[in-house]
Amino acid sequence: QVQLVESGGGAVQAGGSLRLSCAASGRTFGTSAMGWFRQAPGKEREFVALVRWSAGSTYYADSVKGRFTISRDNAKNTVYLQMNSLKPEDTAVYYCKAIQSAGNSYWGPGTQVTVSS
Numbered sequence: 001q002v003q004l005v006e007s008g009g010g011a012v013q014a015g016g017s018l019r020l021s022c023a024a025s026g027r028t029f030g031t032s033a034m035g036w037f038r039q040a041p042g043k044e045r046e047f048v049a050l051v052r053w054s055a056g057s058t059y060y061a062d063s064v065k066g067r068f069t070i071s072r073d074n075a076k077n078t079v080y081l082q083m084n085s086l087k088p089e090d091t092a093v094y095y096c097k098a099i100q101s102a103g104n105s106y107w108g109p110g111t112q113v114t115v116s117s
Helices: none
Strands: 002-007 010-013 018-026 031-039 046-052 058-060 068-073 078-083 092-100 105-107 111-116
Touching (some): 002 105, 018 031, 018 111, 031 068, 046 078
Parallel strands (some): 010 111
Antiparallel strands (some): 002 018, 031 046, 046 058, 068 078, 092 111
16 A cells, blocks of 8 residues: 655745645555646546656646746655646645556645635
8 A cells, every 4th residue: 555645735826836745654665657647627537747757757737838847856756746836726625646557546635725816
């Protein structure tokens, strides 16, 4: 089992920045990637960004490219999401996901991000 705890959410005005963190604990040895997803009220959960744990390759949704940056600290088993130039449409609950090479995946409980215009 892998436990994930997100932090760093909050309320910010449009154009502002937030940095989300997701700390993993437990059986993290087999982690192959970690990512961020978000779910706005009345909408389905959608992909935001992902980082390959060993290679460090990163992937982004088109809607956040150039504004969000995902990074990881292997020693701390932590993934970050730096969010700049935030827009009201970025308002959502942000979830961290750990993907293991064996095929298992785990979700964090989520952290709320609210961007006001």
